[in-house]
Structures are given as structure tokens and as C-alpha cells.
Amino acid sequence: MLWPDRAMLKLLESLDSDRLLPLAGIPTMGVKLIKEGNMSKNFEAQGIIHSIDETRSYGANGFTKREFVIKLTGDGEKPEYPNYVALELLKDKCALMDAYRVGEEVVVHFNLSGRLWAKPGNPEKCFTSLQAWRIERAGAEGSAPSAGADYDQFAQTMPNYDDDVPF
Numbered sequence: 001m002l003w004p005d006r007a008m009l010k011l012l013e014s015l016d017s018d019r020l021l022p023l024a025g026i027p028t029m030g031v032k033l034i035k036e037g038n039m040s041k042n043f044e045a046q047g048i049i050h051s052i053d054e055t056r057s058y059g060a061n062g063f064t065k066r067e068f069v070i071k072l073t074g075d076g077e078k079p080e081y082p083n084y085v086a087l088e089l090l091k092d093k094c095a096l097m098d099a100y101r102v103g104e105e106v107v108v109h110f111n112l113s114g115r116l117w118a119k120p121g122n123p124e125k126c127f128t129s130l131q132a133w134r135i136e137r138a139g140a141e142g143s144a145p146s147a148g149a150d151y152d153q154f155a156q157t158m159p160n161y162d163d164d165v166p167f
Helices: 006-012 093-097 147-157
Strands: 031-034 041-052 054-060 063-072 084-090 107-115 125-137
Touching: 041 084, 063 093, 084 093, 093 125
Parallel strands: 084 125
Antiparallel strands: 031 041, 041 063, 041 107, 054 063, 063 084, 107 125
8 A cells, every 4th residue: 555655645634625526545634625626636734835946847839837836824823833735836837836936825725646657666656746727815805616506607697498398
């Protein structure tokens, strides 16, 4: 059985949540689940930006990646035991960090991603990534509404059509 690395366990322990999501084989761990879709689950973390790396290109096809680190804040965080978490932005999302500076407090929405790698003759390794896809200033007025709010507003403005279709 493969176990998450120590840094990932620290992250999972540090995120405050009303609803706990049991993760494979780790019954006491949980993260804040934001939205559940068919293919992936989305999570969020709040923290102060500690460092922002430059955008880097890899391979002949120009794959881009940008990493940044936040110091987790919010309910349940103890300043005497700071938690630093590395996240990454991929492809067109790399530009999201251009609007932020070290020291700003943000809310990062991300997906957990993992893959296995095995070198012949060596044990299998598991790599885990936190792939950010949205970043917002913490406590910002007028931040983007959740997808649920958009749907509710759309549903209220739709005319009441007859559901009986001719086919």
C-alpha cells in the first residue's frame, strides 16, 4: 500500500473543514470539499503568499508550469506551527499569479492530482500535486460567486416552458 508523503499529510491535517472527506486508507484525514464533479473533486486553502516562482517551460511542446508557496491561515491554524504548502499552476493558468505579490492573503482553489512512477528494479513511487485553477484575494468584496449561485440565478430567470417534447 502506498501512503502520502509527510508534507501531504501535514496539508490534509491543516485544512479546516465542516465536512470531512475520507481519503483512501487514511480514515482520520480530511480536506475541505468545495464541489464534487464526475471526474475530480475541488478543494480550497487560505494562506499568505510566501514565494512565487517564475513560469518555466518543459519539453519540445512548450508545456508551462509555475509554482508558488502559501503559509496556511484561518481557523484551526496555529502561528507557532506554520504550515507551508506548495501549489502549481499549469499551462494558461500560470498567468493567474501575475496579479499577486508575496505577502498577500489569498484563497486558492485546487485539485489533488497524483501519479505513480516506477523505475525498473526500484520500488514504485507516488507523486502528489496540488494543481491550482483559481486564486482570489481573501475576504475580497465582490469575489466571483460559486457555480451553485450562478445556476440558481439562471434557473430563476428561465421562462417556464412546457416539458412535453414532440419526440
